[in-house]
Amino acid sequence: MVSQVSEAMLDVIADALVEKGYILLSDIIPEYVSSALLVKMHAEQDINFKKAAIGRGVEQQINSDIRSDKISWLEEQDHVDREYLAIMSQLKDGLNRRLFMGLFDFESHYAVYEPGGFYKKHVDALSGSQNRILSTVFFLNPDWHNNDGGELIIYDEADFPLEVINPQMGTLVLFLSERFPHEVRPTMKTRNSIAGWFRVSHANHGF
């Protein structure tokens, strides 16, 4: 079963991206999809997750001072991943129709941050390359509390904090990749998310 993103919801998202450059959504991914994603994450965490790297291609390196998550890429062949990717694909088409963003493909990975885990302030788009256009973060943490840490902080271009977001199950954050530095504050508990990026077609694969 593939769920549909409504035209009204796509209108709201497109408007927010034009006006503010980002949006927080709590009702776009159906609960049966988020639960299935979380079950899969739990099942695979100890087997398929690898320490995340920064940079690309030959310059890629694991730098534990900057980020400490372990990741696993979503795949079209997997029936659970496919549900999520289908929703992202509707988002891509809906935004392209409204904003002519030229979004072409989407890459995403599960990420687990163990207690103490963090990702220091960074920008997702590699500067100069029109690679990552729109960033997505979906949270998979039921019962997250204010003192559990692990907040996603989004800054403006002048490094002023715009949003401090609890990584609560079901919340999806979208923001323009080049415009918003952001960080994951140290988490007190195991923290699960899916980070993803819409890219344009002349993306420089592998570098």
Ligand SMILES: O=C(O)CCC(=O)C(=O)O
């Ligand atoms: O998990 C998050 O809240 C964001 C992760 C992130 O910024 C990234 O993977 O680039």
Ligand SMILES: [Fe+2]
């Ligand atoms: Fe990021």
